[in-house]
Structures are given as structure tokens and as C-alpha cells.
Amino acid sequence: MRLLVAPDAFKGTFRAPEVAAAIGRGIEAAGLEPPDLCPIADGGEGTMEALVLALGGETAGATVRDPLGREIRAGFALLEDGATAVVEVAEASGLGLVAEHERDAEAATTHGTGDLIAAAVDAGAGVVLVAVGGSATTDGGAGAIEALREAGGLRNARLVVLSDVRTPFERAAAVFAPQKGADAAAVRRLERRLDRFAAELPRDPRGVPMSGAAGGLSGGLWAAFGAQLEPGAPFVLDAVGYDERARAAFAVVLGEGRLDATTLHGKAVFEAATRARQMGVPAHAIVGQDRLDAFGKRMLDLQHVLEASDARDLEAAGSDLAARLLSETRPG
The missing domain is CATH 3.90.1510.10 (Glycerate kinase, domain 2)
Incomplete structure (x- = not known):
């Protein structure tokens, strides 16, 4: 079970590669194979x-x-x-x-x-x-x-x-x-x-x-x-080979500092989640703050959304998400 970890930066807190690395460490600690780390951006900083x-x-x-x-x-x-x-x-x-x-x-x-x-x-x-x-x-x-x-x-x-x-x-x-x-x-x-x-x-x-x-x-x-x-x-996701890497993954893990209504207006997480849904790849998110309502989450088809405010929390959230996925895929 290999995951694609594709977060945007947590603005003012963590660069996207830092977020990806911390989540990746947590996923490995839970017993999954090392994930594919794919920091993304939307034309802004990072x-x-x-x-x-x-x-x-x-x-x-x-x-x-x-x-x-x-x-x-x-x-x-x-x-x-x-x-x-x-x-x-x-x-x-x-x-x-x-x-x-x-x-x-x-x-x-x-x-x-x-x-x-x-x-x-x-x-x-x-x-x-x-x-x-x-x-x-x-x-x-x-x-x-x-x-x-x-x-x-x-x-x-x-x-x-x-x-x-x-x-x-x-x-x-x-x-x-x-x-x-x-x-x-x-x-x-x-x-x-x-x-x-x-x-x-x-x-x-x-x-x-x-x-x-x-x-x-x-x-x-x-x-x-x-x-x-x-x-x-879309430009950045195409450049980093997101689609091919997502198709090769069991699921994608997205992230940004604040998940809210503005996410739905062309942000990197919106584009990445939309592509994952179109490819039939499950998508999850680890975010600094979750302020998106249930309707918005349905639009993005995010299955699990976890919050994490610092590096330790990001690792823990990665481990928690990995454990949930393992549990959900076990027979019975």
C-alpha cells in the first residue's frame, strides 16, 4: 500500500516539502512503505x-x-x-x-x-x-x-x-x-x-x-x-507528474494550512482532489485548520480530513491516517 503525499505549503508555517516529509515519516512509522512525496503549489509561494x-x-x-x-x-x-x-x-x-x-x-x-x-x-x-x-x-x-x-x-x-x-x-x-x-x-x-x-x-x-x-x-x-x-x-500538477503518480498510488494525501471555502476556487488542493476523483483514486487531507463544511468536502470527495498544527502533529496525523487505511482494508 503506497500513498502519494501531495501537500501545498501551510502558509506562514511550513513549506510544502516540510509538510510532505513530516506526513511521510508518520506513514512509515505506522508500518506502510515509504510514500511518494510530491509537494505541490498553485502559482503562489512555494x-x-x-x-x-x-x-x-x-x-x-x-x-x-x-x-x-x-x-x-x-x-x-x-x-x-x-x-x-x-x-x-x-x-x-x-x-x-x-x-x-x-x-x-x-x-x-x-x-x-x-x-x-x-x-x-x-x-x-x-x-x-x-x-x-x-x-x-x-x-x-x-x-x-x-x-x-x-x-x-x-x-x-x-x-x-x-x-x-x-x-x-x-x-x-x-x-x-x-x-x-x-x-x-x-x-x-x-x-x-x-x-x-x-x-x-x-x-x-x-x-x-x-x-x-x-x-x-x-x-x-x-x-x-x-x-x-x-x-x-494545473500547470504545477502537470509539471510534477501528479496524474501518473496518483494513478500508481493506493490513495493520495493532500494538505494545506487552512481548508475552507476559498479552497474550492482553484487552489492546489482543489485541483489535486478533483483529478483524484476523476481517476478513481481515494483522496484524504491533513490540514492546519479544517473550516470546510460537509458540502465542500463532498465536492472534493475527501474521505478523511485530519488537523495538524505542528511538525509532531503532522507526523501523528500521518500515522493515524495510515492506521485507518490499514484497518479499513483488512478483511472482516
């Missing part, structure tokens, strides 16, 4: 690590500007032969780089993300995957566009934006700016600023699904550089 672990590659770094213009070192990845790079917006323009008392949705810039994309192009990447979750910004990508133009543009490289939301450009301020420090008046100002900026771009990103991700960064890159916008979860 996407770069999930892709490097699955596909191989190396990390590199560059000096960039953080959301408030301060110089920092940020990382990006070069996959396999170096022809494809992965840039996470959170590395250069992330909310985690700004202390809570410093958050300023109107001042925050994506310039550093543009610096990081330019560094990936300088390193020889012909395709740059941009994972856009976790940003501190609502500038419509203005800073990133400026930085890329200062660096000489994309030089025949191609951008693919991996989005964890479907929000269009014109909704970016209303939906995301409040968590980035904007009050109601600031949201209105940001909406007006984004509208003006959209009208100045070579193409109008308003109304385009996923163009509002990272405060409109995805729409700005789409409009200025022809970036391809892709839902992050």
Missing part, C-alpha cells in the same frame, strides 16, 4: 521550490528592490538545462518583505520583480515562469514594466504567468489591496490609478481573467509583453 524538486535545476540570485524600494537579495531558479526560469513575485515584491506597520498599497512597487525577471533573462532563460502569489503591490505591474524596459526588455524571452486567482485587472484593488494596507479611500484611489494605467498600456487588461493577480501585475505583463496567463495549480 511554486519555485515544487518545480525545482520535481524537475531538477539550480537556484541563482540577484540584487533587486523590495516593495518599498530597498535593495535586497532575491532568488530565482533555472530548471533543467537553464532554458526555463522560475521567478516568484513573493521573493522581490512580497507582502512578507514588508513589516505590518510599513504596509502601503499605494507606494508598494513591483520594480523588484522586473529586476528579477531581467536577471533570469540575463542568465539565458528563454521562458520565464512568473508565480504571482503573495505580493504586497497594487501597481498594475508598472514597476516591473519599467524595470524590464530599463534592462532592455525580454530579448526574445517569453513570459508565462502562473496565477492562483482568476480576478480581472479592474478588481485587483477592491479584492486584494485591503490586506496590503489600503483603507477604503486608498482602494478607490488605487482603482482610479489602475484604470488610468490600463488605458495607457498597449493592450487593455481589464476584463481578462487572471489579469488582477499580484495587484494587476499579471495584467500589466500580459498587456506590455504578451505574457501568457495560466492557472497555477
Whole structure:
């Protein structure tokens, strides 16, 4: 009985590989064979690590500007032969780089993300995957566009934006700016600023699904550089070979920090559970908090959902789940 352990990160607590490893230790302790560990992501934080672990590659770094213009070192990845790079917006323009008392949705810039994309192009990447979750910004990508133009543009490289939301450009301020420090008046100002900026771009990103991700960064890159916008979860699951690995498993064990109604809107766990159901592979979940109602669990067809708040709990939950599966498969 071999399980596939495919968790997303527990945001702000554990990286996806840490979650997978802890659950895996618990499963082995219960007497099952070592599971297949497959950390996943949805285009947010952790996407770069999930892709490097699955596909191989190396990390590199560059000096960039953080959301408030301060110089920092940020990382990006070069996959396999170096022809494809992965840039996470959170590395250069992330909310985690700004202390809570410093958050300023109107001042925050994506310039550093543009610096990081330019560094990936300088390193020889012909395709740059941009994972856009976790940003501190609502500038419509203005800073990133400026930085890329200062660096000489994309030089025949191609951008693919991996989005964890479907929000269009014109909704970016209303939906995301409040968590980035904007009050109601600031949201209105940001909406007006984004509208003006959209009208100045070579193409109008308003109304385009996923163009509002990272405060409109995805729409700005789409409009200025022809970036391809892709839902992050399906892209990552395809890249890590999830379907083939799930078919080879007795069951899949998913995970995320909080299982709730937002899980049903394109998150990695939703995509992974949906695929498992379509393949006829039982799915279970170990989560930090379970706030999804019974109807939502039926939609995902999750058979067991266990909670775990720390590394010890994750191991224990892995053991508990393994013991339940062993008990359920014993004759009689």
C-alpha cells in the first residue's frame, strides 16, 4: 500500500516539502512503505521550490528592490538545462518583505520583480515562469514594466504567468489591496490609478481573467509583453507528474494550512482532489485548520480530513491516517 503525499505549503508555517516529509515519516512509522512525496503549489509561494524538486535545476540570485524600494537579495531558479526560469513575485515584491506597520498599497512597487525577471533573462532563460502569489503591490505591474524596459526588455524571452486567482485587472484593488494596507479611500484611489494605467498600456487588461493577480501585475505583463496567463495549480500538477503518480498510488494525501471555502476556487488542493476523483483514486487531507463544511468536502470527495498544527502533529496525523487505511482494508 503506497500513498502519494501531495501537500501545498501551510502558509506562514511550513513549506510544502516540510509538510510532505513530516506526513511521510508518520506513514512509515505506522508500518506502510515509504510514500511518494510530491509537494505541490498553485502559482503562489512555494511554486519555485515544487518545480525545482520535481524537475531538477539550480537556484541563482540577484540584487533587486523590495516593495518599498530597498535593495535586497532575491532568488530565482533555472530548471533543467537553464532554458526555463522560475521567478516568484513573493521573493522581490512580497507582502512578507514588508513589516505590518510599513504596509502601503499605494507606494508598494513591483520594480523588484522586473529586476528579477531581467536577471533570469540575463542568465539565458528563454521562458520565464512568473508565480504571482503573495505580493504586497497594487501597481498594475508598472514597476516591473519599467524595470524590464530599463534592462532592455525580454530579448526574445517569453513570459508565462502562473496565477492562483482568476480576478480581472479592474478588481485587483477592491479584492486584494485591503490586506496590503489600503483603507477604503486608498482602494478607490488605487482603482482610479489602475484604470488610468490600463488605458495607457498597449493592450487593455481589464476584463481578462487572471489579469488582477499580484495587484494587476499579471495584467500589466500580459498587456506590455504578451505574457501568457495560466492557472497555477494545473500547470504545477502537470509539471510534477501528479496524474501518473496518483494513478500508481493506493490513495493520495493532500494538505494545506487552512481548508475552507476559498479552497474550492482553484487552489492546489482543489485541483489535486478533483483529478483524484476523476481517476478513481481515494483522496484524504491533513490540514492546519479544517473550516470546510460537509458540502465542500463532498465536492472534493475527501474521505478523511485530519488537523495538524505542528511538525509532531503532522507526523501523528500521518500515522493515524495510515492506521485507518490499514484497518479499513483488512478483511472482516
